[in-house]
Amino acid sequence: MCGIAGIFNYSQPISAGDEDRLLKAVEKIAHRGPDFRQVRAYGKLCLGHARLSILDTSAASNQPMQTEDGRYAIVFNGEIYNFKSLRSDLEKLGHYFTTTGDTEVLLKAWAQWGPGCLERLNGFFAFAVYDSQLETMWLARDRMGIKPLYYNLQPDIICFGSEMSVFKVLGVNPELDVDALHLFFQLTYIPAPYTALKGVQKLMPGEFLTVRDRKVEKQPYFDLQKRTASADSYESAVENVRQLLDESVRMRLVSDVPLGTFLSGGIDSSIVSYIASQHLSGINTFSVGFDDHAYLDESACAAQVAGHIGSTHHEIRVGKNEMEEAAFAVLNHLDEPFADSSSIAVYMLSKYTARHVKVILSGDGADELFGGYRKHMALYRASQKSASNLILKSAAPLLSLLPGGSRSDKQGDFLRKLRKYSDGLRLPFRERYHQWLRWTDEATVFSLLKEKHHQALIFDQLPGLDLDENDFNSVLISDQLFLLPNDMLAKVDKMSMAHGLEVRTPFLDHHLVQYVNNLPSGYKLNASSGKLMLRNAFHSVLPAEVFNRPKKGFEVPMESWLRSTLKELVVKFSNRQLIEEQAVFNPSVLEDIQRDFYQLHNNKHASLLWSFLVFQSWWFSTFRRLG
Template sequence: MCGIAGYIDKSGKYKTSHELLKKMTDKMIHRGPDAEGQWIDKRVALGHRRLSIIDLDAKSNQPMFSHDKRFVIIYNGEIYNYVELKEELVKKGACFKTNSDTEVILEAYRMYGTDCFNKFNGMWAFALYDMEEQKVILCRDRFGIKPLYIVDNNNAFIFASEMKAIIEAFPNENIPNEVWISRYIPYSRWEDSDGECFYKNIKGFPRASYMIYDLQKNTSKYVQYWKVDERLFYEKWIHGRNPVKTFKKLFDSAVGLRLRADVEVGACLSGGIDSSSIVGCVYKKYKGRIHTFSSIYKDKDCNEEKYIRKVNKKCRTIPHYIKPDDYEGNFINHLEKLTYYHDQPTMEASLYSGYMVMKGVHGAVKVLLDGQGADELFAGYETYPGTYLYDLLDKNTFLSRLEGIKIISIFRKENLDYLETIGTDAVVNLVGIKNSFLFKAVKEQDILKNIQIFTDEFLNQVKDQYQVTDIQCSSRLNTRLCNDLVNYVIPQILHNEDGNSMAFSIESRVPFLDYRIVEFALALDAKYKIKNKWSKWIVREACKNYLPRAVRRRRKKMGFPAPFGRWLCEGKSKDEIAEVIYSFGNRNIVPKETIDRLYKAHIDKEGDFSGILFRILSLELWLRMSDNQKVG
């Protein structure tokens, strides 16, 4: 895990210079405190900050040249199957001078060209310069686990792992993007579904894609090397196999590959199914006693301590308990720093919990395993059964309707609020109009519908005509899960994961987003994801020997939550939080009376408006940074 930065001079305006390049890499020292390097020629500048994980020797520093000096690369990420690829390449005559995965990329590209990208199992963003062909190749992993941002204008093509690195060297790019502000405040939508970011001219490099820039022709060509193909994935991973056994084998392999490192590996542990399965696999399958790091709150609704301790006991871990409540009095200061490292407003207050966990990890281990991705692949969120109900109605058999009735009955008993995510038509269809009132909760007053979110002046500046084109799969549930993976939820989560971990020079690895598990999950029948009252059924079943019984039978999901709703009302920082929220009204984006209405409605317990109030808070802090109020 590292930080990369560079640019191609198109017009001669930005002549390559070590000074300009070093500005970019110095801004990302947190991503790579172990080593740095810069290299330039007449038109290409490549810079790197290194966090040493594999082959700690200085000979693996970057930029790295191939043994014949034809290729030079800067690279952020890990190719977990580099050992197997290296053996394959050596048999074909490749020469190596290091034990790094970086050199494997160079020699794989020499041997296979762009076809090598589909051979990689890992996370990556890199720039490779072929000096013989005079071409620069940029590539990003299938799911965008590793970030890469670009600016492409008439004078230069600029790229970096973080937006702040681009802005440091090219300050004219510090222009907030009204389109993304308009998406973010009401909906918490994020960058990456269409390449747009919170800065107007900075774009996210597309996932599962590579670009070839031809220096002789001054042209660029983008190619998507991996796409969702449900039928292909079915034949590859599902057809003729036992799904539970197949998933177990893939999961064990994914965890094992991500234990490859020349430094100690730890794990985040929330006490949920996903992180607990990873910790259990490390212990039982690979006989590892691992450091675990967990967030513990006093609030009952945010406290998962009893489950965390059960996992730590079963797996004989070395536990570390981080208590963000202890730092709550300095909440705004920590949120400012979090926002700085994320380069943009943050999605929700739970990111503060994750940030404080990473702060607690710093200095203990350099690599962490985390459970991100399982909920989106195997239907872990409480809203997914509502989508699955429509699949059952589409089948229109006695057994499918009976399964649907079971689901809404469980919702009514255990979590009435989530019945509001299920359409009234589905409930009436299943139980009849006379009984439907038994299952639909009474809605509280929808204050958001009766207020104006944005000022007219701000809306006049917004020209957002983009519409996401959803990928269609064989069922409604798989369609939703697939689009949450590609367009909506996972891009947000991965940005957050990278921002929090790299702030403290920690590499985060996500076994559930091994491409083999993703392809398997996208082709898997929904009945293995939701069965009776159990979400993520196949994970629970395949990993049952890794999990304490109480964890395996958990239904309520938390996942590093934070009690921001309470802090607004009675926390140590409530006055400072209120000051920042109300000051946002001076920007003429959201009407002052709207902010006042939302804040008072939350304080008076008319409803929970902590989500939108947090976004206003985070956006104000980010805009202050854009106004050159530096934090660091």
């Protein structure tokens, strides 16, 4: 895992000034790769790399890396799990190797097969390859979007990087993208290909980009929506999932440095930790516990599973002060607006874990594959004709008048979910799915932001939202295309790489993903339960409590923080003169939202206020300094 950046000049060789700017850009992402940093020029191209040494930790595997004949050069962020078999194939074709890592294998695979090598890769990655003979550069991103890659096109150059922070250093003129802003305040994140800045785009998962003769062409090499219905029986499918997941975990345990697993005590991380413990005795497991918020604390569950599988368990206890300090640290670290508040707990857990290991395995992706979110069961139930649905649908106008419930206590969270469900019942299936993706409704955001987005039905134009009410797999695949890379995986990447920690995701092995997506949705979930296959595959090897506990995420008590520790920052960022000068928000609407939250104690807009803080913190670091 590393950080990469580069500049490709169409018209002239790279100058000393270009190299200096790129070196400064690499310094901006040095947290992603604290072990080694280097910049090299190759004619019209300059590549930069910040290395986190995982495989072949010797200097021989430092990047940028070039083939012996000087034709090809690469910078690469990620891991290729099948690099040993690829190396063997390449050796049979006459290639020889001077390192034992995967970077040289990827470089020579590209030299041999070109973009066709992408289909052969099993791993997660974002990389740039240059062919000096053809004066062509390619950018590529892994199938599931585990690793990020941003790029900016200008008349004479294209520049790219692992994080948005590189572009300011590389001279990109920052200008807000209004459409992206509307999406951010609804979703708490900005989905690809959008970013907060005009002209800067995210490469899509499963896509590569070719740059030659001033022409830029994007092409997909993987299509999640391409499926062939499986005829496997339920029993056969459960066994196949068990075997595919076992192989996926085994491949992800290959490392030349210490590794472990995240363990919350929930189904996904418990399964990954159990399988890992079968291949690596006494594996390190890591969990976080909250001293001041028992409702959110799963540390006892994690300890129970750790004892059951015999892992070497590490538990970080986090109090009110540490979590609040982490909230400010996250605000200062973010390179783009990203307001999933669970990132704060992931930041703390990653910080602690990185003191012990460099590589961690996580359970990310299981919810999107097997229907594990509460909204999946809710969407399933909402499509059924039942008396309870009719009652809740008629009661929706009354329920909407109740004050917003808090996610941090059981009763308030139930009220929040009930109101959201009843509101959704009044919508058609597609709009219901969109509504349940949002944290803030479109009308509120439309009134809050001064400049209106100019795309009608902006959600309809986003990739990954093709839905069919009669095929629930379409919901799961939409989540894999949209929610998973843009929120869940982005969160893990940003928070773990802030501390130079590599996170590997066994559930997202593309062989497993494709197999599960071809299975009937009824194998995975029903109206009352999700992850049916995982429950059946692993119930005999894990404590029953793992499968019976209600699902929890890394929630934080955001409502109470906004009314205490973060309130001063809200006030500072809401100064009317600043807001009017900034010309992003409608001051009166912002004041109404804050009055509703602080004086009327309505929690409905807590997420919106946290998004406001995140955006303002990013905006001032990008456009100006706040005095």
